[in-house]
Amino acid sequence: MSKSGRTMTRRMHGVLFKFPGMITCNEFEDFILVYLEDELPPAKKRLFELHLKVCKSCRLYLAAYRRTLAATKALQKDYDALEETVPQDLIEAILATKDDKPPR
Amino acid sequence: MDGKSPDKDQRRDLHGTSFVAPDGEFEDIVRGNIAWMLAVARRILRDPSMAEDAVQLAFAKIHRKLEGFEGKSRLSTWMHRIVVNEALMMLRKQKRENVHPIDPLLPEFDANGCRVDDPFTVSETSEDQLQSRQVREIMKEKIDELPEPYRIVLVLRDIEEMPTSDVAEALEMSEANVKVRLHRARAALKKLLEPMMRGGAL
Structure with missing residues (x-):
């Protein structure tokens, strides 16, 4: 969509989102984290999902947000690569100091 | 609410193969867990040598407290908390970078x-x-x-x-x-x- 087309859509949305039962993109933004944790109270969840249905910008935004989250979570599985880089002298240092008196 | 979520145990399953029973030898505990603990400290501190220091401090604490470990949580969960805390303590002493506005x-x-x-x-x-x-x-x-x-x-x-x-x-x-x-x-x-x-x- 062209820039002017988007501006037009935004103006229409600006009016639409003031209707009862509607929330703005800004309010939608504030609900995202809790929505993804599935902890939004039912009434707010309905508002959130209705906004999602009518607002393409927020749909695309949420998709990119989810993708970011998935890519971040994929980093959790990054342990194996480190296995070989544990310095042997670190292991020895830890084992050597274990019999020392704890520092006071 | 979030504190009771099961995701913690799922996370620890990633280290499942490294899990050692509390009565295991300290050396086995060190060798079996040091890799992921180093990874945790590196992620927090971003500096490899500081991460090594944090892991060393964490193991010193683990060794001291191992006898008192009551198994209320999994050993790896307990060790995770210790290495995170040691790394955070070092992070606080570090010169603050990246303080630009978000x-x-x-x-x-x-x-x-x-x-x-x-x-x-x-x-x-x-x-x-x-x-x-x-x-x-x-x-x-x-x-x-x-x-x-x-x-x-x-x-x-x-x-x-x-x-x-x-x-x-x-x-x-x-x-x-x-x-x-x-x-x-x-x-x-x-x-x-x-x-x-x-x-x-x-």
Whole structure:
């Protein structure tokens, strides 16, 4: 969509989102984290999902947000690569100091 | 609520093969767990030698307290908390970098509360692609670009998968504040990753 087309859509949305039962993109933004944790109270969840249905910008935004989250979570599985880089002298240092008196 | 979520045990399953019973030899515990503990400390501190120091301090504490370990939580969960705390303590002493404001990275809204950013469609990506070495390197680089107070919350919540309550305690802030920071950190990271997502590389 062209820039002017988007501006037009935004103006229409600006009016639409003031209707009862509607929330703005800004309010939608504030609900995202809790929505993804599935902890939004039912009434707010309905508002959130209705906004999602009518607002393409927020749909695309949420998709990119989810993708970011998935890519971040994929980093959790990054342990194996480190296995070989544990310095042997670190292991020895830890084992050597274990019999020392704890520092006071 | 979040403190009771099962995600913690699922996370620890990643280290499942490294798990050693509390009555195991200390040496076995060190050798079996040092790799992931070093990874945790590196993610928090970003400096390999500081991470090694944090792990050494953590093992000193683990050795001292191992006898008193009552098995209320899994050993690896307990050890995770110890290494996180040691790393955070070192982080506080570190010179603060990356204190630039997060606002330029946050989404913008007009006077009516409508989103004004230039939308784009994310491409289809498989789990394998997300875990490719290239993507993981980009992710680490971009996470490091986040302002420090936001980076640390994202690392502890989304990578280390600590419950909100534990993160709040470790960082001495309210749970509500952890949630606000986490959301902003994710939104800012999304902004930083946008060129890659637009290009279909992520």
